[in-house]
Amino acid sequence: MRIALFITCFNDTMFPDTGKAVVRLLERLGHTVDFPAGQACCGQMHFNTGYRREAKPMVGRFAEAFAGYEAVVTPSGSCAGMVRDYHKVLDPEVDPPPVYELSELLVDVLGVTDVGAYFPHRVTYHPTCHSLRMLRVGDKPLKLLRAVRGIDLVELPAAESCCGFGGTFALKNADTSDAMLADKMRHVQSTGAEVLTAGDNSCLMHIGGGLSRLRTGVGTRHLAEILAAQEGDA
Known part of the structure; x- marks a missing residue:
């Protein structure tokens, strides 16, 4: 399966180790994860604060960056929800890629619950x-x-x-x-x-x-x- 990581601007800026953990986890499960360099903000912050006109170009850019992937995974439920629920609202002409929050991808798409983790806390x-x-x-x-x-x-x-x-x-x-x-x-x-x-x-x-x-x-x-x-x- 061709999987792309959507890191989100928030994680990329402040919590990059989370994105690295997603890649490490999926590679351990036998999957190759790409990181499309053209990705940027999904527009959630703009959309939520009323700047819909400014958010619309981000929708097209997002679809272009992740075109062709069977699955896009993100360690952010809020950004996944933005793409799935509101990108079509902002631009009905754009076909959003299949975006999954991490637990959705693992359980629903890959059919995995035991990922071989160890965390004694x-x-x-x-x-x-x-x-x-x-x-x-x-x-x-x-x-x-x-x-x-x-x-x-x-x-x-x-x-x-x-x-x-x-x-x-x-x-x-x-x-x-x-x-x-x-x-x-x-x-x-x-x-x-x-x-x-x-x-x-x-x-x-x-x-x-x-x-x-x-x-x-x-x-x-x-x-x-x-x-x-x-x-x-x-």
Whole structure:
């Protein structure tokens, strides 16, 4: 299968190790992963803040960059949702490529739940809003995590509650965002987890920043990084 990695501008700029983990994981499973150099922003930030005219050229550029691939994988539920749900809205003439969030690709397309990972830590999982409500990934990430050797996976109370990030929401509605974050952090701490994981680094950055400021000792790792981990490097 010809698989292309859509790293997203956010991960490329701030969390490049997540993209490397996706490639390492898929190559371990026997797949070749390309990185089309022409890829750029999917336009989500512009679209969500009302700049639809400015976002439209990005739709065509995205389709051109990933043309011909059987599957495009991204470590971001929000960007996957943007391409699948809104690229056609912005430009009905464009045919978006098949884009999958990582857990969707592994479970639904490749038919894999045990990826041979090893991560001997107490972990709790936060289902991000876009993956939960737009993509409806359901328990796919949990199926993958449950198959990880050495992991102590604990349920997160009120897991489906938003963490308060929401892109520019956290900036425009800071007080509300902070209150939502406080609730999420309280629930994370109640699990006794060493590590919080999710499928979107944006939410992990938001929650992780709060946990760090409180000196809780709870770390954050993207789902891809846990699934790519093996004995000796976890």
